[in-house]
Amino acid sequence: MNVERFGGTATAGRSATATPSPYRWPAGTSTFDGTTGKGSVAFGGRVTFVLEPHLIWNFELSNPKVTFAGDGTGKLTATRAVLTASIEHHVPRVHLLEHEYTRAVTEAEPAWVRAVSADLAAGTLAWDAYFVPRKERS
Incomplete structure (x- = not known):
């Protein structure tokens, strides 16, 4: 996501990197069962987006995880947070x-x-x- 062209910023933290794009997340834990094809890969780090002209204050994605269902499908999850903008920025x-x-x-x-x-x-x-x-x- 290139928020800079819209007047915003994207800041990587906790070992995630934002350059070169796309974001790179440090590997964490993983599991895989070769018999069932089920497993997961968890990553660390976070990327925080700030785009004040569009009323986005500190939207954060962190700790992405990919879970394999064993049937060829999977699920991507991440912790997302609009960080207490109403408190920190009095919004x-x-x-x-x-x-x-x-x-x-x-x-x-x-x-x-x-x-x-x-x-x-x-x-x-x-x-x-x-x-x-x-x-x-x-």
Whole structure:
């Protein structure tokens, strides 16, 4: 993410580096089961983004981790934080509402996708012919 071109800064810390781009994270712990194909790789470090013209004060990503499910899929997670901007920078909460909303939706979305997928697989969520394009109805 090149926030500098928008008037912001990106600062790497705790052994992560920001140059050359992309960010580089120091390796931490890892596990792998060759039989199941399951495992994980955890990294350390953090990158903090500050983009005041766009009301982003100290958004931090740290400790990324990749988890392998064993079926060819995986999950990338990281600790993310909008660092107590309202305290450190005296930012009124009204300016952080968009961040709160994005976080709430992002956290709720995986559960919703799993529920809809399960309903589709179980056949309990059926598409009505009304929603199928006319060419496909015949």
